[in-house]
Amino acid sequence: MTDQTQPPRPPAAYWWCQVGGWGGILLVNISTSQGFVTPSWRLASGYVVLSVFGILLTHGFRAYLLRHGWIDLPIRRLLPRVVTTNFLLAIILVAIVVLYFVAVPPSGHAYTARTRVAVVATLAIFIFNDFIILTLWSGIYFGVAFSQRQRRMEIERYQAQTALAEAELRGLKSQLNPHFFFNCLNSLRALVVENPVRAQEAITQLAAILRYHLQSGERALVPLAEELETVEQYLALELIRFEDRLTIERVLDPCALPFLVPPLALQTLVENAIKYGVSRDVGEGAIHLSARLTGRTGHPERSAAESKDPAELPGSVIYSERFPETPRDPSTSPPAALGMTERSVLEISVRNTGSLYAASGQSTGLGLTNLRTRLRLLFGARASCELREAEPGWVEARLILPVETGVAAVTPFGGTSFRSPDVSSSLRS
Amino acid sequence: MKALVIDDERLARSELRRLLRAHPEIEIVGEAANATQAEEKIKSLQPELIFLDVQMPGRTGFELLAELVDAPRVIFTTAYDQYALKAFDFGALDYLLKPIEPVRLARALARLVAGGVDPGRATPAPSDTLGENDQVFLKDGERCWLVRVSDIRLLESEGNYARVYFAGNRPLIPRTLQSLESRLDP
Numbered sequence: 313m314t315d316q317t318q319p320p321r322p323p324a325a326y327w328w329c330q331v332g333g334w335g336g337i338l339l340v341n342i343s344t345s346q347g348f349v350t351p352s353w354r355l356a357s358g359y360v361v362l363s364v365f366g367i368l369l370t371h372g373f374r375a376y377l378l379r380h381g382w383i384d385l386p387i388r389r390l391l392p393r394v395v396t397t398n399f400l401l402a403i404i405l406v407a408i409v410v411l412y413f414v415a416v417p418p419s420g421h422a423y424t425a426r427t428r429v430a431v432v433a434t435l436a437i438f439i440f441n442d443f444i445i446l447t448l449w450s451g452i453y454f455g456v457a458f459s460q461r462q463r464r465m466e467i468e469r470y471q472a473q474t475a476l477a478e479a480e481l482r483g484l485k486s487q488l489n490p491h492f493f494f495n496c497l498n499s500l501r502a503l504v505v506e507n508p509v510r511a512q513e514a515i516t517q518l519a520a521i522l523r524y525h526l527q528s529g530e531r532a533l534v535p536l537a538e539e540l541e542t543v544e545q546y547l548a549l550e551l552i553r554f555e556d557r558l559t560i561e562r563v564l565d566p567c568a569l570p571f572l573v574p575p576l577a578l579q580t581l582v583e584n585a586i587k588y589g590v591s592r593d594v595g596e597g598a599i600h601l602s603a604r605l606t607g608r609t610g611h612p613e614r615s616a617a618e619s620k621d622p623a624e625l626p627g628s629v630i631y632s633e634r635f636p637e638t639p640r641d642p643s644t645s646p647p648a649a650l651g652m653t654e655r656s657v658l659e660i661s662v663r664n665t666g667s668l669y670a671a672s673g674q675s676t677g678l679g680l681t682n683l684r685t686r687l688r689l690l691f692g693a694r695a696s697c698e699l700r701e702a703e704p705g706w707v708e709a710r711l712i713l714p715v716e717t718g719v720a721a722v723t724p725f726g727g728t729s730f731r732s733p734d735v736s737s738s739l740r741s
Numbered sequence: 742m743k744a745l746v747i748d749d750e751r752l753a754r755s756e757l758r759r760l761l762r763a764h765p766e767i768e769i770v771g772e773a774a775n776a777t778q779a780e781e782k783i784k785s786l787q788p789e790l791i792f793l794d795v796q797m798p799g800r801t802g803f804e805l806l807a808e809l810v811d812a813p814r815v816i817f818t819t820a821y822d823q824y825a826l827k828a829f830d831f832g833a834l835d836y837l838l839k840p841i842e843p844v845r846l847a848r849a850l851a852r853l854v855a856g857g858v859d860p861g862r863a864t865p866a867p868s869d870t871l872g873e874n875d876q877v878f879l880k881d882g883e884r885c886w887l888v889r890v891s892d893i894r895l896l897e898s899e900g901n902y903a904r905v906y907f908a909g910n911r912p913l914i915p916r917t918l919q920s921l922e923s924r925l926d927p
Binding site: 490491493494495497498499500501502503505506552553554555590591592593594 | 749750751752753755756759775777796798799820821838839840841
């Protein structure tokens, strides 16, 4: 909103108000001046200049305040700005008119005051008059703008609520992947006989996934670590099904784990990777998971180098082992302390073997569409989810999420203390 | 009765094997993990019955069946393919939902007996020609049918394809009329 270079074209009503208002002032000026000074076309033309420049200056003011996002300022910050601007504009307006009258002196003019005090007093009155007019203009302009914004926000809120409800409904349908659940249960029947211990473990994992899915609607955001826990449980179950046909690699920056993601966001991407990658490959398939923070100022390369150290992070490492032993306290370690800037983002990538072209034919795209809708509702344009063929034979789903003070919860696991920003407030920002 | 189990998951195959132990008349002669393997094994082992998973890597079970020249009897197994199953003419098709219920498996096998094949008796290997009581599997896009040859009213040539007319349907299948003619009992 603040960075737009071209202010939006004003509606017709705006021009009617401008012309009507300044035209009215012109008429009042001409009619009231009759009594004091000899009427002349030169004097009237001066008033025309006043009204025309009134329109021009206030129109410029409008462009300026839109470009600098004054509409979104709180009243206590807006008021001094508007008063100061109006005062300056009043001086400019009077200066223009005075200069005009100097250049085109009205015949039989009434400016007889010759003393310095009288001149200053006259100018002060003119400035005050114009200031009042400009204040009136600002009052009307901001009044209308505020009420319009209020209405727009209300509509947006309703739209967001409806979209959220729809997304939830669709989410329940698409996210609880029945094909996976039934296949998994079928494998479990065989596993119970073959390897009872592993089967017991798998049943617990399946229960945990089911619980996570059912509870996903309750929170707008969860720490990445928590989401990863479910993803790992899910992958463990898929490994039972696919056995040695599936290999998994993870490169997870421990610093990224406490940051918040929409629940099931990563899960959706991983499920898609399995569905359109490994389960379509006749041979072996692979999934590469990575999560990192980018755009940090403090120690930008530290975590990347750390994560890439193969000795420290073998392919099958469990992310929880990588987590720092002393969890950071949110009060002492704000994102800024981690080297975060406004441009820092959480980048999550899920790569799978396969081709985008082969998958597109069979995909309903529901999971991805659903995820994109949720991202838009939560983060607006600051989050994205792209699907692309990273290199031949590899499809990559990349999720970019903003990392900001309000969303950063520096609580490692199953946190009860992290702050989940409510959806409505994030929609507004 | 010789049967082939086709499923991409090893555990799913072993589960079906275990369930079939209750049915000694079914002899499992082999397993296949994908459509290509299945084609080879059908050719070499000549099973009379196949248990076929719908969702498989590479070609799906439907695609495999539509390409088989001489299809054995089929019992589909699937976890959750409500869309795929909707495309079917249910009456003619046997399918089992995974995890498979033993009762349903028994019922499906019993239906095979009622359908004219006695699973206990060694049946001669299927001949190359189709009799009027044989069934053919047809697939056109997303729709599939299992049709009795006697129900087919007309075969129409459309280039390298043939249009099959039966019971209000007229799917286009990727076979030439000549190849179909050679398969039919004169």
